[in-house]
Amino acid sequence: MRLENIWLRYHRRGPWVLRAADVRIDPGEVAVVLGRNGVGKSTLLQLAAGVLRPTRGRVLDRPAAVGWVPERFPADQPFTVDQYLGAMGRVAGLAGPATDRAVAHWVDRLGLTPVRGVRLPQLSKGTAQKVGLAQAMLRPPGLLVLDEPWEGLDAAARELVPAVIDEVLADGGAVLVSDHRGETVRLPAARRWAVADGAVVEESPSGTEAMAVVELVVPAARVSGTVARLRADGHHILRVRAAATPAAASIPDGVAASSAAPSGAEAGVPSLSLGDGVEPGATGPAREAAR
Numbered sequence: 001m002r003l004e005n006i007w008l009r010y011h012r013r014g015p016w017v018l019r020a021a022d023v024r025i026d027p028g029e030v031a032v033v034l035g036r037n038g039v040g041k042s043t044l045l046q047l048a049a050g051v052l053r054p055t056r057g058r059v060l061d062r063p064a065a066v067g068w069v070p071e072r073f074p075a076d077q078p079f080t081v082d083q084y085l086g087a088m089g090r091v092a093g094l095a096g097p098a099t100d101r102a103v104a105h106w107v108d109r110l111g112l113t114p115v116r117g118v119r120l121p122q123l124s125k126g127t128a129q130k131v132g133l134a135q136a137m138l139r140p141p142g143l144l145v146l147d148e149p150w151e152g153l154d155a156a157a158r159e160l161v162p163a164v165i166d167e168v169l170a171d172g173g174a175v176l177v178s179d180h181r182g183e184t185v186r187l188p189a190a191r192r193w194a195v196a197d198g199a200v201v202e203e204s205p206s207g208t209e210a211m212a213v214v215e216l217v218v219p220a221a222r223v224s225g226t227v228a229r230l231r232a233d234g235h236h237i238l239r240v241r242a243a244a245t246p247a248a249a250s251i252p253d254g255v256a257a258s259s260a261a262p263s264g265a266e267a268g269v270p271s272l273s274l275g276d277g278v279e280p281g282a283t284g285p286a287r288e289a290a291r
């Protein structure tokens with residue numbers, strides 16, 4: 001499938017969210033869509049899934065069966081899990097018995113059996129997310145599009161997502177997934193599409209690149225924001241800890257990060273370690289720090 005010269009704005013005189021975006025994905029491939037909050041990741045995924053139509057440009061060779069998992073499952077619907085999945089199976093074009101088999105399979109696979117008779121508004125966020133994943137898988141998708149699929153899932157359920165992705169890939173499907181939590185570290189073979197300033201840039205594979213650990217010191221109040229920004233830039237956070245030794249005056253320009261202990265930090269000021277598997281062309285705080 002190819003997104004060819006895609007331009008998108010939500011309103012006639014509104015700002016362009018995407019400008020001349022051009023990317024392609026082939027069967028059996030997975031691409032992770034990365035970028036800061038509000039940069040256009042969901043917009044790109046919705047265009048790929050066919051939920052949004054481009055203002056200009058076109059989407060070529062989109063597979064017939066598309067599974068779409070939005071960031072927030074629309075749980076405000078008066079159906080039970082069974083009723084909803086049955087209806088979605090029919091919407092996906094499955095015959096009655098095939099829908100029943102598919103619903104039974106995915107209800108079991110995603111641990112939804114105890115909530116089959118529960119109405120959607122009564123589901124917890126994580127369970128609702130699983131229902132969202134189940135509906136996307138009822139008809140084996142040639143393209144599975146997942147917008148922040150790990151959001152709201154507990155540790156055990158988070159493991160399900162890469163397993164489902166692998167299954168789609170093994171069947172020759174393609175997968176697009178956005179992630180600001182760093183969960184896509186579980187998808188080492190994924191291509192990486194970075195969205196910034198309206199453009200989508202494919203980052204080159206990092207598999208053969210040397211890895212480095214960068215240690216940063218930030219004020220405690222800024223830890224969560226810093227972690228979120230670094231993850232959005234595709235960096236992998238190894239740990240966050242309180243720093244106990246006195247602060248160094250500065251880190252000289254050109255000092256490359258290493259796995260050595262940090263030169264120092266103020267007492268009580270958390271320090272972050274992040275593994276940087278990103279290729280040399282990447283931008284972002286960790287890359288800046290490593291320069």
Ligand SMILES: Nc1ncnc2c1ncn2[C@@H]1O[C@H](COP(=O)(O)OP(=O)(O)OP(=O)(O)O)[C@@H](O)[C@H]1O
Nearest residue numbers: 010011017035036037038039040041042043044180
């Ligand atoms: N329905 C809409 N109408 C108008 N503007 C919108 C609409 N949806 C998104 N936008 C705007 O388009 C831009 C891109 O939004 P989008 O949701 O694609 O970003 P994102 O990268 O997925 O963000 P996040 O990481 O916070 O989920 C933002 O400025 C957003 O405010």
